[in-house]
Amino acid sequence: MNLKIVKTSLRKLVSYFRKKAAWNDLKQIPKLNREKTLYLFGSPLHGNMGDQAISIAQIDFLNYYFPELYVKEIPREYWLYFRTKILQFIKPTDFICITGGGFLGDLWMDEEEFVLDILNSFPENKIVIFPQSIFFKDQKEKARFENIANHHKHLKICLREKKSYHMVYTGLDRKEDIHLFPDMVFWMKYEKNDIDTKKILLCFRNDKEKIIDTDIAEYIKNYYKSKNMNIKEISTVISGFVPLAKRNKSFLCTIHQFQSARCVITDRLHGMLFAIISGTPVLAFDNVSGKVRGCYKWVEQLPYVFCPDADDDFKDKLSLLLDCPPSTYSKNYLKNEFDSMAGLLSEFWNLKKKERD
Structure with missing residues (x-):
């Protein structure tokens, strides 16, 4: 058998099983307690460990401050496969957040288009974008982002550094919805282990x-x-x-x-x-x-x-x-910033935040 045909067949088989696994995960959504479910869009399925670490930190952060909340992850791949079904599952009163990272702007257009599609698809939902960086080379793309973000009634955007914060702050109308918080990986901590001094x-x-x-x-x-x-x-x-x-x-x-x-x-x-x-x-x-x-x-x-x-x-x-x-x-180094971020989410989504020492 031709090697090219074999590779094509294998790719199709892998795609089939990934799509099947995605659907088996998504079809549980109607069974969830809506009042205690948060939909986290954009969790990565690729090998960028920075993005993976952000997802791990986000979920740990949410579990720490909102232990009664169930976080339902919806990777971009799920959205591409089953956009219509997800639109049917999620109601206007559901809470949505979009994963943090460094993909807002025109450097990584697939991810940018995904975020804009979420904002356009859920105009009534309260949406929070976790700490992001944003970068534009094309001013037309920047204007398109600003237009879509300005037209969303219930959107909070968190930026993880001042350059991105000032770019978004100057371009959006509702200044009170733009916030500066650390990258979510700062929430994590690991001890030194098996040090090789060479x-x-x-x-x-x-x-x-x-x-x-x-x-x-x-x-x-x-x-x-x-x-x-x-x-x-x-x-x-x-x-x-x-x-x-x-x-x-x-x-x-x-x-x-x-x-x-x-x-x-x-x-x-x-x-x-x-x-x-x-x-x-x-x-x-x-x-x-x-x-x-x-x-x-x-x-x-x-x-x-x-x-x-x-x-x-x-x-x-x-x-x-x-x-x-x-x-x-020490995670306490930026604890005040993460406390403030949890307070923002608590007020915005009207959720009770667990007080921590």
């Missing part, structure tokens, strides 16, 4: 968000090799499909790489965040949208985190990383 993690992008010069990456490699360190190049993106049920296992494999490292050098936002929440010294370079340095501002006082701006010389930070001892990240 292991240096390099975690660099290879996509359209990358701006770091290749010569810089080579300089860093050569510097640490000269110090007899072991360089390990990794990514926060793994290959393949990651079903909701296997998300935690996949994420734990990734975070362990950071827990066990001597230090991390990265231009990925969640490369930086995974180092921060595991107490691992990190040097982070910015990306094209500015979200890395923007999110760094939440924790710039932490002594083991370095994120030089474009005019700073990074070279002296390489030795500082080696001098940094392992640290312990």
